[in-house]
Amino acid sequence: MSLVLWHRVRIEQASGGGGLTQAIASFAGFGLPLTVSNDVYAGGIVVDAKVTVEMGEGATADTFRVTLYDLPAAAVRQLRSSYPSDGLKVTIRLGYFDDLGTRFGSRPVMTGRVMRVTTGIGDGGVTETVIEGQEEAGYLLRGKRARLDRPAALPRLKLVRDLLPEGVELAPGSTIPGSVGDISVCSGNTLTALRQLAADADVPIIVRDGSVLLGDAVGRELAPVRVDPDQNLVARADAQTESPDVPAESTTAAVRTGLEVTVLGHPELRAGQTVTVTGLDDVPAGPLRIGRITHTYGTTTGYTCKLTLTAVAPGKRARVTGGVRGVVDRVQDVVERGRSDHPAIDVGEVTAYRPGKDGRHLTDLNYGQHPQPDVSTPSVASPVDDDVKLHGKPLSAPFAFHRVGLVTPVYPGMRALLAHNRGAVDDAVVAGWLWSRRSGHEPPGNEPGDYWLALPTELDQDGLPTGKGANDLIDATGRRVVQVRALHVLVGGSKLPEVGKRPTAPADDTVTIEHHSGTKIEISSQGEVTITTDHKTLTLTNGQVSLKLDGAKVAVS
Known part of the structure; x- marks a missing residue:
């Protein structure tokens, strides 16, 4: 088989439309849809092209960049006028003239939405029209706000389905364990929400080909070709990478053994596929999965795919450490670590209290949480760790001044709402109190409109209020009840x-x-x-x- 390159790029309005007349015009190269190819029998305009497609694991949108050379001025005007009005969709097909499978039997390398169209003069005075954008599912997820609430418990997979917008499917075989209850999602875009859900459940996620792949769906598909030096290998590099941003308690391995190879291009190679490698020495043990792939196509470069392979089992998370995707992941990790290491608000549990008569009015607290993935409200439903303590922390009050203020009781076992000045863990202030469902703490049985101070008169052997209670209640109608021991x-x-x-x-x-x-x-x-x-x-x-x-x-x- 020869390696004569073949490409076809179809550009159309994102909303579809058209008809027989428009189809005839498109075939002739006039109007949208616009077909651009180096195949005179494909219809449309015959021009050369350079294509770069970036794909990778994670809840991010894959990208494409298509450069068309000497595109007629009328076609350029059509693209530039159609892009801002209704949006454009691009379908990219790459392959070889002598390989009918890549021309007719394969799925497109990518279908995506245009985000930028530029035209300029390149080397040799050749007009270059550059079309850039994102894979369609990633584009739709990025453009949809994630806003929903579910007061009752439901499986995480159902929550994911509810978040997906029209036009994006959940891939067959997708899994995400556990359930969530009483959850509200309010995120700037659905990609961010999906990334957090996948991270909480410690499962891999990939957005590609109009679908979201989760858990076991990642790694279950075999690559369409194997890596073999006698057939398609162009270059190789080995790597062992440790990510400094993986938390110590994470179940995702901090060190990954990887292999970077460049092979002859194939339009169906995708991130998340498991690859068979033959004919090479010192190949990492275990299944090798494509964590990142770059399709590069052009008359000067040929058609190649650069694969970053990671030794990781199907359904397990792998961290991509290189390239643009790796940089994005590192930035996200830094943000998450910053939020975790420098919280604005979190919770603690009182272990001791020193009253104001000793010149103190300070409390010691257990500090830190490691919530289980199925807990949606760890502030009240997860335990507080006891391996780290905060010592001598002040308590806020509605009124506090020299030798005066409103002082409320503090007992060991109370769950404190902590505010951290400047995000410093050690500069914590008790901003209020929570009834901990984890500890079985029940609020008093108030009614709507009550203003009620309910205090204990004694504690049991576990330090919980028991026996009689003292009360000062004003109800919604203005009636007041005072009940005290003296x-x-x-x-x-x-x-x-x-x-x-x-x-x-x-x-x-x-x-x-x-x-x-x-x-x-x-x-x-x-x-x-x-x-x-x-x-x-x-x-x-x-x-x-x-x-x-x-x-x-x-x-x-």
Whole structure:
């Protein structure tokens, strides 16, 4: 078989349309769809082309770049006028004149959406029209915001299906283990949301050929050709790569053994395929998967495919470390690591408390979480690790100033909402509290509109509230209920204590209402009522009869 190159590039409106008249015009090279080829029998315009197609693993959009030489001015104007109005779709087919399989039996190398059209003069005064864009599924996923909520538990695979826009399919054999419950997705684009879902489940993901491949679908397809020095090998390089951005606890291997080969081009080679390598020494053990591939086509370069092969089992994640895709992954890793290592908000669990009487009002906390993939709300549903502690952290309050403020109880086992000043782990502030579902903490049984302070009066052997509770409740209608073990109310500026000095608690089961003048109403624990004054008149009346005590006199009127 000879290696005479063949190409056909079809450019059409993204929305489709047309008819018999438009098809005839297209075949003749007038209007859209526009077919460009080096085959005089393919219809359309006969011109040379240079093509580069980049494909790789990960939730990113594959890219293409097509350069057309000496395209007629009318065709250039048609492209430039159609691109901004309705968008353009490009179908790229590459192969060889003598290989009918690559010309008629193969799927296109790529179908994608145009993102840029430029025209200029190249070497030798040749007009060059450059068309750049992204594979269609990646383009559609990148352009669709991911916004949905699912209050009930559902399999992750169902969530992925719900996220996919029209025109993008979930590839057969795709898997993503586990379920999620009470989840809300709000992301700038669906690619980002899919990337996070795949990372949480630790499964590989590829976007290609109008589909999303997840889990076991990655690596299940065999490459259409094997790598063999006697048949198609052009170049080879070996690599062992360690990624410094893989977290220590990650199940994705930090070190990967890889092989980089350049072979004669084949239009059906894809990222995620498993490749058979024969006739080469020192080939990495295990299945070899295409992690990255570049199709390069041109009259000066020929048609080749540069493959980055990684030793990884089907359905397992592999990290691509080189090329543009590797750079993108590294940037994403840096962002994720930055968010993980320098959180703005996360949670902790109180282990000890030092009260303000010791000049402190600080707390120690367990810190850090490693949520399971199926937990959608780890802030309340996952445990807090106990191998790292935060010591002496301050607590925020609605009001806090020198020797004054609103102080609330702190008990070991409480789950704290932490805010980190400047993203520094050690500069944490307890910003509030959460009821931990993981620890079985239940909120009080409030009703809509309640403003309710519910406090314990004792703790059980596990440190949880038990027995009777003290309450101060104002309901939605404005009714107030105060329930306490004892009550002492003092009115009058002259009797107020020094600022910041803690009042003395009254005896159990007593009520005291005290005025700065010395007048006092007391109810003992036995229910006895005593009213005393400091030589002041005492009057009891029902509006018709009055009883007045004035010094040693008693008068009824």
